[in-house]
Amino acid sequence: MAGLADIVACESSICSIENSELRYRGYSIDDLAQNATFEEIIYLLWYGRLPNRLELKALKQDLAENAVLPKKIYELLHLYAPWGNAMAKLRTCLSFLTHFDDEVMDHSFAADHRKAVRIMARIAAIVAAIDRIRKGLEPIELKTIRPTSLAEMFLWLLTGEKPAPIAAKALDTCFVLHAEHELNASTFAARVTVSTMSDIYSGIVSAIGTLKGPLHGNANEQVARMLEEIGELSRVEEYIAQKIANGERIMGFGHRVYKNGDPRAKYLQALSGELAEWRDDRRWYELSLKIEKLVYEQKGLKPNVDFYSASVYTYLEIPRDLFTLMFAISRTSGWLAHILEQHENNRIIRPRAEYSGKTEVKWKGISER
Structure with a gap:
């Protein structure tokens, strides 16, 4: 299966994700x-x-x-x-x-x-x-x-x-x-x-x-770039509409595992709001809120853990490439x-691959190639 999606590779007692509920x-x-x-x-x-x-x-x-x-x-x-x-x-x-x-x-x-x-x-x-x-x-x-x-x-x-x-x-x-x-x-x-x-x-x-x-990390950096690119609340609708019209991905939304929304996102949203008040600068928080609303209305997608972490780290004045x-x-x-x-309880992890190449190919000497 592509990307080993839904393949169980090992047993673990550390963490579970069941019915969109995350537990440690x-x-x-x-x-x-x-x-x-x-x-x-x-x-x-x-x-x-x-x-x-x-x-x-x-x-x-x-x-x-x-x-x-x-x-x-x-x-x-x-x-x-x-x-x-x-x-x-x-x-x-x-x-x-x-x-x-x-x-x-x-x-x-x-x-x-x-x-x-x-x-x-x-x-x-x-x-x-x-x-x-x-x-x-x-x-x-x-x-x-x-x-x-x-x-x-x-x-x-x-x-x-x-x-x-x-x-x-x-x-x-x-x-x-x-x-x-x-x-x-x-x-x-x-x-x-x-x-x-x-x-x-x-x-x-x-x-x-x-x-x-970038398919695993880096998403929160890309969200921060998006927020800076939009810049003002008045530009959010146009920006999101253009992204959707062009079939482009809007970073920080959707999740491969969570179908009903990332359970961590609401806590990061709350942190973003608290830090916005502390910094007396609501721009990044309000931009994020409006983007979230439009993307859900138009795409049915909810934010994941990366979306609000971008504004949280921005308010903490952490350099973007350290996100x-x-x-x-x-x-x-x-x-x-x-x-x-x-x-x-170690055993070497050695999965198999399903072969999809040619079969029964006959050798040709170098003069025949």
Whole structure:
């Protein structure tokens, strides 16, 4: 079947999508979006249950202690052209980290979880360093700040200033919503890679390389470009009508899995509205609302998780080409959960292909060809 649509490739207890309802380890995304922090989600995905107070404190401490990057990573980032692709930089940096981990080929449960913490902590620091170094700014030293969450840490490392509580909370909720989504393309790539008993870093590199493709990642960047291209509320109707007349895709709408709308979209819409009020700038939010209304009326399509995340990240003043990297920071928690699960009961993933080529072709000597 094309794209392996509806093909069950493995069993997993991490995430389910049934009847358009998304659940992490049995917990509804509605319950988690309204109550959980990203660190609680990380623990839930990796260990199968929510942490108690002491376990959560320990995880936060481990993440903070392991977020310090090897100095060679900064040297590597200085080698890149400032305009180079940010996802490619992230992919190479994650691969480079392999050389600084003496447990890289230790596949024991304990070592796998220690490596998971190191990767989860450092990916956020790498993304912040990518942006600062390409702007000619020095990376922020972690010892100079005391963040209370991974989301706050990222914004602090990115800007050099302690973020407003509303900004840190908004990004934390985004991380919760993007953390896991069953056997999507990047998750499948990670599981295939580590099923060969390759190392965890290789699995994450495979996932990042897969997410880099515009058919999987990048949609929220394209939504932001659309919002900028439209610019004003008065242009929305004409723009959408032209897109529909030309048979062009309107980014941020529809979903291959959700037939009745993406359950995550309403929380991002609410965040966009809250941040619009905080910034005293309702333009991006109101543009998004009007686009949503017209597309639903004319195409019957509802927004997916990418649509309102574009305006949320814009209000958070995150550079547009880092939008997909925000997704990667969050989804690393889910990728790692699947890698850990794959290693628990591993069998190499080796599907078959249905042959569609010629049969019984006879050899011809070179003089006859």
